[in-house]
Amino acid sequence: GSDDDDGASDDTSTDDTAAASTDATEETEAADSDAPKLAIVYSAEWFDGSWGEAAYDGATALEASGAVSEISLSENVTPGAEAERAMRALAEDGFNPIIAHSFDFGEDVKAVAADFPDTIFLYAGGFGDVTDNQGDYDQPFYEASYLQGILAAGATDGGAVAGAAGFEIPACYAMYEAFLAGAREIRPDTEGSFIAVGDWYDVQLAKEGALGQANDGATMFVGCGQAPTFGQIEAANDEGGVSTGYVGDMAELGDSVLSSFEWNLDLVFGQAVDDVAAGSNEAQYYGVGLGDGGLEVLIHAGEEGDISDEALALFETRLAEIQNGEFEVPFIPEA
Amino acid sequence: MTEGPARGDVVVEMTGIHRRFGSTVALDGVDLTLRKGEIHAVLGANGAGKTTLMRILAGLDSPDQGEVAVDGHHVDQFDPGAARRSGIALVQQHFTLVPTLSASENLLLARPLGRLRPSSRRLRRHLDELVDRFGLAVRDDVPVSALSVGEQQRLELLRALDANAEILVLDEPTAVLTDAEADQLLAVCRRLADDGHAIAIITHRLGEVFAGCDRVTVLRAGLPIIEDAHVSDLSRGDVATAMVGSESAGVLVAREHVPHETPDAARPVRLHVADAVAGRLSGVSLDVREGEIVGIAGVDGNGQSDLEALLSGRIPPESGRVEIDGQPLEALHPRARRAEGVAYIPSDRYRHALVRPMEISDNLELGRVPAIRQPRSTREAAAAERLIEWDVRSAGPAARAASLSGGNAQKLVLARELDGVPGVVVACYPTRGLDPNAAETIVERLLIRSAEGAAVLWIGAELDELFAVSDRILVLANGGVSGTFQPPFDRAAIGLAMTDSELTRPAAS
């Protein structure tokens, strides 16, 4: 197998066995360590303080805990042909499970999964798209968003909800609707608007969109995706009102950030790793919601005093109800 | 005039200039001396090395060997800026104006009056002063691209004069001018020389040499044949022989009216123009019959370019008709026109007839490329035959058309356009820029085609040439036909028909 001569090279290189057959690789590696090897591919870069970083943190947490023996993290992997190539190579190198951390990878995951029936493949579909060894994982952000809506309405005297995303995709739209529903628990007549910026990276455009919503009376801002969220936060910083962090603690982005939520992907990925460790090749819809600690809503220090007691109380109530299953946050994926 | 060298003093001394381009020896030990107060004519057949010599003097090129001294100072760095500073101004064979700028802006560019631009009023005043001083009229209200060729040539000259250049180098300045304009230009040169300028002028017209120049240098294939001789010591025959070699000298000096069978008025009309209005043309009518050559004379800028555009199908008539054998011309696509037997020799061969970066063999096929082309070798063999037949001097069919000299490029166009027997020939200044020998060949070819039945419309600048070839001459003035003449042509009457329009020509408007 290892016919190349870069023996002097660094130790992290794992592809010395690249030319070896798949089976051989898997066996050799399995003999080295019982724990599975986890791979994640992602379409942007890891350190975005948000969605990408959550996956990075989840994977490194699993490695630190010893649940996986090795991790491979590939960023900037374009959906389509490139993603397929990356996942095939990872599968051949014995990585299992392999996680494609964007909903755009759905078709790529399916294409590759069919060829590697013993490897579990997941992607961030967020709607229970599971067949055989190909799975999906939940993104119950709307649950957190609902609670954040309650807090936001409790910290403002009135005004509308502003929602934004790069494009109008279900996970994002559902966040907005849940936020609005949460806010309406405090002020039933609350109105809202949702815009698609047309780009996941254009902060200025996102911010101008949010400023437009602010001019229109919005005081509570919720974004989905990095730049749209940054834009919403910036607009709230400038125009007043409260904003909401997306995945990750965004308190540092300004005083307007009332709450954020963290996504503990080690719990999600951990389930798939457990399946693999147990010898299963049946993927599932891995969901770890708010109730199970998959999401945590962070209320940012200094703001708590501004939130009405009524809202704080309702927040606690709904949190508990969601956790014990008494309350289900409405999921509205489309306008 | 200021203190300085006196009339007759040497201001430029070029000695033993050699310049090779690859295997071509452009200049092979040429001397040139220019003196204050003198007009020095430089002659030679196409490709003799005249332009190269002048480009070296103007710092646009550098010699492989040889010395250049200006005002007694040895030139060691060949650089256009340095040459200008030492008082040399070159009017190049091809225009070097900036087409989008106005005339006065072009002048400013050539002679900046400081970091900031003066007001446009001041610029215009400056232009007007120059125009008055030298009697060279140029408009300033349009970009240079909208000026006629003659006006552009005058502007080039004004620009050179504006630089207070003591040494003026003019490369074929009269090639694009009509006889009258050329005369005027020579008169200006004379005046400048009398004022103390040293002038070198390249020309193909022998008449000009004997009418207005003091000295002459003749080059042939990079070699000096006549060096620094007084014009008065030479005859036309001497100069012609020096230019082209003895065997063809006779043809050059005595081009006479070729006896041409007057066509029967009953012959069919091939080209029919009726009340055509387009651009400057305000209702032109003319017919060209089979076997007939109709000459169009006139001062440049009176509608010739619009007539050309109209007859080549580039623009449709705004009103009136242009018909080939009864079919409206503008309805025919280029290839269909060719299929109708129309040949077109444009005034600007590089724009409308040739694709310079493509091979010569490709250029011979332009306009008649078959859907699926012959293999390369077949095409080249056919092209080689044609090149020999038409005496196009080239490195072969695989060489690019860009490598041809102006005259040979023109012969290439003719080889393509006059191949076979065209029904209608629209020939615009077909001999422009050709040496007399080449011009003669081309005149002959056109006469042969005409004798074979082609209807030829010939837009020309040189009256002698038009007299020699035409069955009829129409004079174009101010966008209309100001007179129709039959042989024997009455030079005075034609001149009048043309000068009539002098009063209304664009420069005066």
Next chain:
Amino acid sequence: MSVLGPADTDSADDADGTSGATPVPSDPASSTTSASTAEQLLAASDGVARRAMARDLLAAIVVPVVGLVVALLVGGVLIALIGEQPLSVYADVFNGVFFEPRGLSDTATAATPLLLIALGYAFAYRARVFTIGAEGQYVVAAAASVGVLTAGGMQSLPGPLLIIIGIAVAAVAGALWSGICGVLNVRFGASVVISSLMLVYIGQAVLQWSTRVGIRDPESFVALSRPVGNAELPIVPILDVHLGFVIAALLVPLMTWVLSRHRFGFRIRALGYNPEAVEANEVPAGRMIIAVLLVAGALAGLAGFIEIAGVNGRLNDAASVGYGFTAIIVALVGRLHPVGVFIAALLIAGLDIGFEVAARSSELPTSMAGLVQVLVVIFVVAGDAILERRRTVT
């Protein structure tokens, strides 16, 4: 005509590979001869052709190799600066292409859309019609062809027929999208560069709407079309690449032939050098501009269908991944010659594949991998220019 930024004139060498730089002020090969017979002239001409060919060969081989080496040296320094081992990274890149089991077939697959689009660009740029809008044509054509193929009842047709329909629909849709620029240019004088770029953005909006609403799979939760099913391109045995690569590769000799032996190719070249002469002698230049844009658009559209049918089988809203822009580089690095474009497409795709592998197997950041790849392009192009300079100095 409103064409912008003419390509390096030298990259528009004749299809037969005989002519050199244009315009060259001093071309030793072009000296006038005084041959007196056609045979002598032809012999001289052969000399011209031979010398030009030798020169072109030098340009075609030495320049890219030197450029590559210099770029890798500079890139190596940068890689070392961020604390990685350049040699091991490059070894990974090389192994990734040549020794990974699917390195070569992945390279061919990745080269396919680039090749198709760049062939179209090569035609357009030779004609000096500077479209940069293939990305828009690609996505619009992908949406159109997938829309037709997944429409009711279509899937009952046999696979080969479906593939032919897909190709036809995509080519027509791409051609039309591109043809808009042609019409706007010829009728109104609008710059092709800019109108084609605007149509990329508009095309991307069309893609978003198509996958979200227009041709969406009603079963799908996310923006995704139905699968093209039987229209999926088969894998060609031996080569282990989908059929699209073979189609693209077959276009290379076809387009070489068109350029050198067909009237259309002649007109394209002539148009690029002198549209006025074409207009006066061959065909209205406007018509040619539109024709060229239609061809370029058809090829970009074809790439759209082939990529979907060859790789994923479905269209999603992330299908715009920038092949239309990378292909500009492919076309120009390939010096606008179909064979050159073929090699350039494989080179650029190979670098992509290799660096992907390197980025996976070392800590090399992807942005560094991208940086080194772009350096390769810049130095190859700069090398070309240096060669050009040497030629023009007498």
Next chain:
Amino acid sequence: MDNVLTLDTLTAALRLAIPVAVAALGALIAERSGVLNLGLEGMMLSGAFAAYSTAEATGSPWLGLVGGTVVGASVGLLLAAFVVVGRANQIVTGISFTLLAGFATALLFQQEYSIGGIPPRIDRIDLPALVALTIAGFAGVTWFLRRTTAGLALTAAGEAPEAVDALGYRVGVTRTAATAVSGAFAGLGGAMLVCGPLGLFIENVTAGRGWVALAIVVFAGWRPSLVMIGAFLFGLADAVQLRLQGTDTAIPYEVFIALPYIVTLIALVVRARASHTPAALGVPFVRGAV
């Protein structure tokens, strides 16, 4: 609808327009001299990153603008070294520079700031100051092109370089300087985005504004005044489309996203006949070539 065309919309349009307008002035200068600067987007991005790091390190957004300008100019100079001095193909080299800047800023940003956290914010410059700066830039460019001899020579170098050369001007020097100034403007445009309305940097923060700027220059027919108007119209189209989305409508939102581009396309068609492309745009100058 009444919320769509308000003073707020107009100021939003200004904020969106300013970085594009300033970069477009840079593109105009290069193109007038005959250099097609397709590296503009990259220069904007480099300028944006340089401005961010300078402002972050010094605490002054004004120094950020200086940093962005200087870095933009340096990238411009580097591009000129390739395309003017080296006569490399302007299209490939320009696009490559843009790609290069994207990768380089991503790499630097990652290494400097964003690992494990959210990058720090910088102070911002207010809109009136940005507007004033933009107008100053516009006035400077107009004055230079219309009132100075060097401006005349620059334009002439883009129209008839051989003529300018024959008059003793240095076409190469003129174009190199123009490309560097072009980079300076682009860098300043990127800097004004980051130090102005945003106060932060993220990867690819310019998000295609350089390409839009190039389109606007063509739309403007290479005239500075129309560049300003074109940039404002583009900003307005974006500001309006974002607000239209908020209104109740059955029109798919993709139409709104495409709106600025559709508007540009229409404007291009309407304006096309009036514009004149610099004749030598994109053509390297070689003395003595045809």
